[in-house]
Amino acid sequence: MTQNRVWPWLWIAIGGAYFVIPLVATFIFSLKAERDTLGFLAYSNVFDDPNFLNSFTFSMMVALVAIALSWLLVVPTVYWVHYRMPRLRFVVELMTLMPFVVPAVVLVFGLIRTYNTTLLNSRQGGWVLLTAAYIILSFPYMYRSVDTGMRAIDVRTLTEAAQSMGANWQTIIFRVIFPNLRVSLLNGAFLTFAIVMGEFTIAALLAQPAFGPYMNLLSSSRIYEPSALAIISFALTWGAIALVQFLGRGNAQNLSGPR
Numbered sequence: 315m316t317q318n319r320v321w322p323w324l325w326i327a328i329g330g331a332y333f334v335i336p337l338v339a340t341f342i343f344s345l346k347a348e349r350d351t352l353g354f355l356a357y358s359n360v361f362d363d364p365n366f367l368n369s370f371t372f373s374m375m376v377a378l379v380a381i382a383l384s385w386l387l388v389v390p391t392v393y394w395v396h397y398r399m400p401r402l403r404f405v406v407e408l409m410t411l412m413p414f415v416v417p418a419v420v421l422v423f424g425l426i427r428t429y430n431t432t433l434l435n436s437r438q439g440g441w442v443l444l445t446a447a448y449i450i451l452s453f454p455y456m457y458r459s460v461d462t463g464m465r466a467i468d469v470r471t472l473t474e475a476a477q478s479m480g481a482n483w484q485t486i487i488f489r490v491i492f493p494n495l496r497v498s499l500l501n502g503a504f505l506t507f508a509i510v511m512g513e514f515t516i517a518a519l520l521a522q523p524a525f526g527p528y529m530n531l532l533s534s535s536r537i538y539e540p541s542a543l544a545i546i547s548f549a550l551t552w553g554a555i556a557l558v559q560f561l562g563r564g565n566a567q568n569l570s571g572p573r
Contacts, residue, residue: 337548344541356542360532366543369528373517376441376524377510380448381503384456385492387449389499392460393491396469410457413450418515421447426519440520447516451509456502463498464491504554511547 347355360366395403413421425443426434433439472494476486492499510524517524529547533540 337545340541341545344538344545347538347542354542356538357546359536360539360542360546365523365528369523369525372523373511373525376445376448377507380445380452380510381506383445384449384452384502384506385499388453388456388460388502389491389495390487392457392464393469393487396464397473407457407461410453413454418451418513419519421450422516422519434520440522444517444520444522444524447520448506448510448513451513451516452502452506455505455509459498459502459505460495463495467494500557507554508551511550 342352344356345352345354347353347359391406395406425447429439429443433443469491472490473486476490481490512526512529513524514526514530518527518530529540529543532543
């Protein structure tokens with residue numbers, strides 16, 4: 315029994331060390347921007363760079379729009395498949411896997427060849443095309459998050475109860491289905507946010523001032539600042555995870571509260 319207890323903790327410790335040691339080494343290296351002392355000069359240089367704020371704000375806005383549009387596309391589709399066409403679930407799942415089959419560089423070159431004389435003639439058009447590409451990339455993650463949440467609720471009972479009270483389809487989707495999928499939507503939103511903030515190929519080839527190309531440019535021209543930027547990105551990512559967990563816990567408490 316003692317051995318059965320030791321081995322799981324041993325493997326957890328090994329896995330934790332595998333992730334923590336490189337992170338600590340990166341953090342220590344980022345503090346060595348000043349000679350013979352440890353300091354936050356590299357972090358100060360990153361935050362003082364106007365391109366950091368501009369690229370981060372740009373990618374964050376693209377991520378928020380991509381998340382909102384993904385919700386509007388995926389949730390009604392998954393709902394309709396569960397409620398009316400369960401036999402098409404396999405077909406829809408297969409379609410959402412296409413971003414795994416088509417490489418990002420192939421996707422972006424196809425978009426450039428298709429919209430070279432229309433959307434790419436303006437800055438707003440490039441922004442729209444970049445957002446659409448990120449929506450496509452988020453389909454596998456957003457669909458599975460929403461599909462998992464949809465399987466956890468009784469879609470048919472909720473729909474029939476709402477219809478018995480005179481609700482139309484728009485009311486059912488936005489006031490019945492969406493609130494019951496809050497945790498799943500937040501999980502899909504986090505994955506989409508992580509994809510947008512770290513993606514490089516599509517943003518670079520579309521010549522958009524996104525956060526991914528900025529990180530790549532900084533790593534090729536600076537020494538300590540890329541390590542500081544990696545720690546900042548890691549902190550932002552885990553901050554988003556903590557927010558999802560906090561909101562999800564609040565939702566679980568509301569669902570399990572007194573009736």
